[in-house]
Amino acid sequence: MQTVNGTNSEIQISQLQTHKAEDFLVIEGVNKIYPTADGPYTVLDGVNLKVRESEFVCIIGHSGCGKSTLLNMVSGFNTPTDGVVMLQNKPITEPGPDRMMVFQNYCLLPWLSVFDNIYLAVDTVFPRKTQAEKRAIVKEHLAMVGLTEAADKKPSQISGGMKQRVAIARALSIRPQVLILDEPFGALDAITREELQEELLQIWREHRVTVLMITHDIDEALFLADRLVMMTNGPAARIGEVLNIPFARPRNRRRIMEDPQYYNLRNYALDFLYRRCAHLEE
Numbered sequence: 322m323q324t325v326n327g328t329n330s331e332i333q334i335s336q337l338q339t340h341k342a343e344d345f346l347v348i349e350g351v352n353k354i355y356p357t358a359d360g361p362y363t364v365l366d367g368v369n370l371k372v373r374e375s376e377f378v379c380i381i382g383h384s385g386c387g388k389s390t391l392l393n394m395v396s397g398f399n400t401p402t403d404g405v406v407m408l409q410n411k412p413i414t415e416p417g418p419d420r421m422m423v424f425q426n427y428c429l430l431p432w433l434s435v436f437d438n439i440y441l442a443v444d445t446v447f448p449r450k451t452q453a454e455k456r457a458i459v460k461e462h463l464a465m466v467g468l469t470e471a472a473d474k475k476p477s478q479i480s481g482g483m484k485q486r487v488a489i490a491r492a493l494s495i496r497p498q499v500l501i502l503d504e505p506f507g508a509l510d511a512i513t514r515e516e517l518q519e520e521l522l523q524i525w526r527e528h529r530v531t532v533l534m535i536t537h538d539i540d541e542a543l544f545l546a547d548r549l550v551m552m553t554n555g556p557a558a559r560i561g562e563v564l565n566i567p568f569a570r571p572r573n574r575r576r577i578m579e580d581p582q583y584y585n586l587r588n589y590a591l592d593f594l595y596r597r598c599a600h601l602e603e
């Protein structure tokens with residue numbers, strides 16, 4: 322074995338670590354068939370994807386192609402008909418606090434305050450921590466999303482953007498390894514959406530959490546992701562192509578939009594979604 326600046330064992334260890342980092346989350350040969358009144362309905366057919374630790378991956382595809390079905394298998398709320406989804410070499414068979422989901426419709430408990438919505442999650446996952454420790458975690462995460470002042474408000478008293486900040490803070494407060502976002506900003510106005518994208522990038526940078534995010538917005542994906550996974554149309558959808566997004570981080574929206582590569586990538590993705598994914602299906 323060739324050695325460079327070190328012993329054989331050092332190189333073997335670094336190779337192992339590289340291998341492990343690349344195989345952090347593995348989706349392998351996944352098919353999903355739903356039984357329906359009209360017979361079996363194949364939603365996903367042969368989906369394979371490897372996600373590195375701390376990677377930010379966006380998933381795009383036409384409505385109904387099976388994006389949520391796929392991410393629900395990562396969260397453990399759904400299971401593949403064939404194939405396997407593994408996190409750090411362990412098959413995912415059920416939901417767990419190592420994988421947290423954030424949905425478009427926030428899913429906050431309306432009768433609890435902002436503070437208590439997060440506290441409930443922290444208390445459930447860390448029952449042995451003291452009350453003071455749990456309150457400190459909640460405060461830290463409220464501050465992270467700029468909502469310290471809104472701690473005592475009920476969800477009905479805050480805006481959609483604030484609700485989504487609470488949902489993100491709640492998801493991160495239990496320190497998941499994977500953050501799964503299902504169109505999290507789909508219901509927000511354009512300005513709030515851009516603000517939250519910036520905040521999400523900052524949080525991701527600080528927490529180094531692995532992110533899987535469904536979006537319908539190519540610009541959002543180009544701003545946020547390391548890779549954009551483009552799915553073919555359903556039924557029997559699969560991953561058509563994966564686009565590497567090369568922009569340096571930290572990203573500046575204006576700067577990347579001035580980069581000629583931006584429009585090449587954007588046009589490439591649009592072409593895939595509106596022309597080639599249909600062709601692939603044929």
Ligand SMILES: Nc1ncnc2c1ncn2[C@@H]1O[C@H](COP(=O)(O)OP(=O)(O)OP(=O)(O)O)[C@@H](O)[C@H]1O
Nearest residue numbers: 355356357362364383384385386387388389390391
């Ligand atoms: N439990 C189920 N039984 C039968 N069919 C289902 C079930 N769940 C989802 N489907 C169907 O599977 C397909 C994929 O649904 P899914 O929600 O995963 O798509 P999606 O790409 O996330 O859609 P959207 O972008 O509109 O949210 C759809 O045709 C849906 O109707």
